[in-house]
Amino acid sequence: MTDPQDAIDAEADTRAVERDPRIEDRTAGERQEGIPFIGAGPGDPGLLTVTGRELVEAADLIVHAGSLVNSELLDEYGASAEQVSSIGKDLEELVPLMRDAYEAGRTVVRLHSGDPAIYGAALEQMDALEHEGVPTYIVPGVTAAFAASATLRTQLTLNGVANHVAFTRPQGQTLDPEDDHIGEFVEMGDVTTCIYLGTHAVDEMMDRLLEDGHDPETPVTVIYHASWPDEEIIEGTIGTIGERLEAAGYRASALVIIGDAARKAGYERSYLYGDWANRSSTESEADD
Numbered sequence: 001m002t003d004p005q006d007a008i009d010a011e012a013d014t015r016a017v018e019r020d021p022r023i024e025d026r027t028a029g030e031r032q033e034g035i036p037f038i039g040a041g042p043g044d045p046g047l048l049t050v051t052g053r054e055l056v057e058a059a060d061l062i063v064h065a066g067s068l069v070n071s072e073l074l075d076e077y078g079a080s081a082e083q084v085s086s087i088g089k090d091l092e093e094l095v096p097l098m099r100d101a102y103e104a105g106r107t108v109v110r111l112h113s114g115d116p117a118i119y120g121a122a123l124e125q126m127d128a129l130e131h132e133g134v135p136t137y138i139v140p141g142v143t144a145a146f147a148a149s150a151t152l153r154t155q156l157t158l159n160g161v162a163n164h165v166a167f168t169r170p171q172g173q174t175l176d177p178e179d180d181h182i183g184e185f186v187e188m189g190d191v192t193t194c195i196y197l198g199t200h201a202v203d204e205m206m207d208r209l210l211e212d213g214h215d216p217e218t219p220v221t222v223i224y225h226a227s228w229p230d231e232e233i234i235e236g237t238i239g240t241i242g243e244r245l246e247a248a249g250y251r252a253s254a255l256v257i258i259g260d261a262a263r264k265a266g267y268e269r270s271y272l273y274g275d276w277a278n279r280s281s282t283e284s285e286a287d288d
């Protein structure tokens, strides 16, 4: 097998001179040749897409993202397949595992939690497989932030409150402090900041925000295991959430939302269903 980084670089070089024809020829959601990288959704098996479910049901081998993919989903739709967790496996192990099964004629699917496009590290696996001659494609899923907003019965964008959404993560082993932009998103004031991969570091995140002079009363909402039976919501502020989360004892599998949209307070009716609705329907935002 080619070294994964060399494979990634080689695939990037090819893309630089030639657009992948599948981009034009195929649509998202379409069944394609190769190994599908499927978004399993946030947890509840009902939140897997119809296409995702059908592909999982037809699989001989399911490589899944471990504890963030609900075992109920695997039992319900993938009981007849061999199931392998990707936890603790590097690319050098995962890629030959999927390649060899595919080349042996088995139906292989790769299940990522949420949507593979958000903190999924899907592309490096796809590039390494493509480099080995195994086609791949993505079947989207419901990302944790969308499950969390449904749990909270709110929108992430809300007229007069939040005009933007940031999907982000805090500094740590993977992200250098200078690439941590949480403070900047909060500073903007009208951004709903959805923080992935930060449950264990909420205290430090909040301390940094306080040190940088952010309002300690800024709302922070933590949604543990959105859409799972043991889902829990912990509400607080930049000043209080660290202590509350510590008391609740969650160190992983939660989404942290900073901003007023999570509380649904103070929003205004929208332009879309106001005066704007009576104007010419030729304007393209009419169906948003």
Ligand SMILES: C[S@@+](CC[C@H](N)C(=O)[O-])C[C@H]1O[C@@H](n2cnc3c(N)ncnc32)[C@H](O)[C@@H]1O
Pocket: 042, 043, 068, 112, 113, 114, 115, 116, 117, 118, 119, 120, 142, 143, 144, 145, 147, 148, 195, 196, 197, 198, 199, 223, 224, 225, 226, 227, 228, 252, 253, 254, 255, 256
């Ligand atoms: C490796 S990332 C994968 C994200 C995934 N690709 C997605 O789109 O949701 C894992 C992080 O996603 C968040 N997460 C995933 N599922 C979640 C859920 N059901 N409820 C809350 N947060 C979740 C947590 O922040 C967790 O640390």
